[in-house]
Amino acid sequence: MGLTTPTLGVILLTAFLYGAWRFYGFLHIVYLTPLSDLPGPPSSSWVYGNMRDIAAVDENLLPDTWFMRYGKNLIDREFFMRPRVWSLDTRAIQHVLSHPNDFPRTDELQRSLRDLLGAGLLSVWGEEHRRQRRILNPAFGPAQIRDLTHIFVEKANELREYWTDAAARSGSVRVNVNDDLSKLTLDIIGQAGFGYDFNAMNPEEKPNELYLAFKGLFMTNPPIFALMPILLFWFPILKRIPMHRTVTVKHASETVHRIGAQLVAQRKTAILREASEKHLKREDLPGRDLLTLLVRANMAEDIPESQRLSDEDVVNQIPTFLLAGHETTSAASTWVLYSLSRYPQAQQKLREELFSIQSDSPTMDELSALPYLDAVVTETLRLHSPTAMLVRVAAKDDVIPLSEPFTDRHGKMHSEIRVTKGQKFVVPVMALHRSAEIWGEDAREFRPERWQQPPEGSSAIPGVWGRLLTFIGGPRSCIGYRFAVVELKAILFTLVRAFEFELAVPVDDIVVKTTHTGHPSLRSEPEKGYQLPLIIRPYKAA
Template sequence: MSTILEPLKDIMNNNSIAFVGLGAGLVYLIFKVIYNKLTSPFRYIQGPASPSFWTGHMNQDFLISEQDFEHYGSTYKIKGPLNENRLLTKDLDLIHHILKNDHDYEKPGSARYLLSRILENGVLVTEGEHHKLQRRVMNPAFGSTQVRQLIDIFYAKALLLRDVWATKTAESSVGANVESIEGLGKVTLDIIGMAGFGYDFNALNNEGKISELYEAFRIASQDRERRPWHILQAVLPIFRVLPSFRSAGFKKAKKTMARIGNELLNEAQTLQSGTGEKGDTTSKDLLSLLVRSNMSNDIPLSQRMSDADVLAQVPTFLVAGHETTATSTTWALYALSLHQDVQVKLRLELLDVKSDQPSMDELNALPYLNAFARETLRLYCPVPQTARVAMKDDLVSLRDPITDSRGTVHTQILIKKGQVTTVSIHAVNRDKKLWGPDAAEFRPERWEKIPDAVAAIPSVWGHILTFSAGNHACIGWRFSLIEMKVLLFTLVRAFEFNLGVPVKDVLIKKQRHRSTANSECRW
């Protein structure tokens, strides 16, 4: 408690209004906890004990929850902040209902508040009509035609990473150890910079140097000063009227991000209007395409995004388009290292391609590369879960009935307004009832004939939940998928991969969901 109250000491000494507000907030906090405990329809649902009153299971690793699903059923109770009752589910009927009815199930306000400190009102934060407007304007920039035009950027950066790793392997006749997540993190940063908003981070070429924009973004996103107070503000909006007490470094980083973002937006708008020196309206980066779509005569002024909303997509592109693809591709190399037969089979297919830079359609026509990408994204989804809060009371049918602590069997579950359900993407993608007894095994050959049951998984691609579904599905899934395929095509043709550390030392971390291991490359 002292950690939470510390930011308010000066204000409490000099501002009675703030003191009264704090007291009212604490009273409300106590009431909320007691009321939730006594009235939540989830209170008899079974689930593991809470490890923390303040954070609940937020810091627990749901990636190892498969045993809990076997013990409690396809839907069970977990604890959110302040010991709030929540659901964790892999029940497909419940998931389909939640993701389809996005007007009744929104992202939790606490998560949106924390995200908005970095992303402002980007597409990952907004809900309702605001979100629909943004998606309507942004969708053209993420279509197949537009992503196809970006593939030259993908190849240019992938080849640069290949050359960087080749230089390292050339120094030894037996190959070299490389931190795959480091190299892939740099290349995906370079790709999203150029393909996202025409900004060259030059991360692969600048050893030891960090671009001004990325350094600012890193500081802002990793700022953890007085984190308990920020969580309290996120969970209880009454505390948001008080200062957030961000560090000086955070404030400076936000100013830098705003300045560079405005420069990028002004440049894109100038080029689109044709008033710049070049008069160039053919820029291919996502921000330019977004500006072009937003300024189109087909969109009425009342339905266009504001400059602030367009600007908010710059950090959104960084969050959604950088580390997720780097993580997925790292796990792909990890899988190749463990399964040398798969690596040989994939390499033979890729080496059989005559071009060093095949088109998007040619990449998508490679059957084993496609199966390998699907299996990687199924087994190692970069975002393991997503949460939704009910905007009204709702009675939802369950595909898999559950038994509560009183022995009552439920074929339906009441979700009251304000209560949160967490969808376990990871558990759906590994569910033995859907994928068979080998669901936890890496086997690309399964995609030659997948089980009929997986057709029930809500999905925008590949019968997996990795990119989510519904109106909040990942808007950039085509971009991410082709980027990953280009990286694999370029690297697997050039190197042989082996695990650079003992397999027991490879860990999955919940926050970043990535391997901590390095890889060994042989060129």
């Protein structure tokens, strides 16, 4: 039975009105929003907005140019011309980071992290995040990191011996330190995170199943401004297409969770055997690796049942440990050696301080008592933060306060920024870390001495560590920042005492692209991916 003319007319009218309503919504978001009054750069594409412009400029430097031209508060355009607020105002940044439920991650990023990591600490939100963090916090306290320091040193010693053997024949060796440090930090998080040996630094060992799964999960990430993840979020039916990336991640995730479940079961069995003759309380629960500490804390009798994590919750922390525990220190240790290679005087000054400790196996307290080591680490994490920017989205209409007013396109002064639900806010981590207003005209230079007396303006940066946003701030700050800092110090202590480092390629050939983790690559060899070639020579004291 066919449709009558009136019925067809109603359908067409309804479709037209729905389309008009959606089109008006698009126009309102793109052009009629009050954000359009903010200054900002022109867009080069209706599809990509300014996203490709950002990705095309090395070292994430385009936002720095924008802030110099348009002021501390501006807008750019993301995919399909949707506006985003950028702000260097530390009060605005503090407001956004201190209200994570009002400014969560974007839905597409949140879905992507959930698919990649499961329901671990990095990918859950709200009350679930608070519950998981409450259980996890004790495992990342100073006492626990102190117990793990020997693992950091032992693994760094393995890399030292490997490089020593490689340089023995000719007295020096050219090394892609990015690759070797990535393997080192993977071995460290394997042992310190959950008592697992990846054998990543042992070239004679066949890669094990979890190592291959790790590579499948985290070493094939798409570019940070790729369009496909956005389309997959908007049109989930596209996930049914058997794309290589989707299939690889699915298989790797299943492998990580299967092996993770085995590790958790082993820990629980061992702990129950140990506790068979006594009742467990939190203070009675010593341990080594983070997974054991977590399982022990989760099984303690003074934890209410409603606050415990399920076995699946615990398993979901393993890919989180892998990603967060590996990438930050891998990238940071690479950039420290890059900086010390460019500035040999700083390298020698650091080496002299490190030799003030007689032992080859320093404790966490000894590492923490070395001021120049601390300055070198902090300066590196300022200039080479693994995260270049954070993107948050308003979960409701809100007013973002500012520490100083700004002038909009029409010459009107504003002391706040009004955002509506769904609008995005960009925290420009790297631009803030390179702000000449805060750090001075040498803000882009590696100068550890600045930390002898940090600039007054840096105290307003709302980070959890070091007057920086490297480990973010607020309730969603990085839970493992102590782990990362002490691990980095232990690696530097071992390697800088043992070797001299110099660049193996011209400094202009080394570049960092706008990626998830900011690893270096070479302009002359982009097809080879991340790399930092250095000449390494065993150090011989005069």
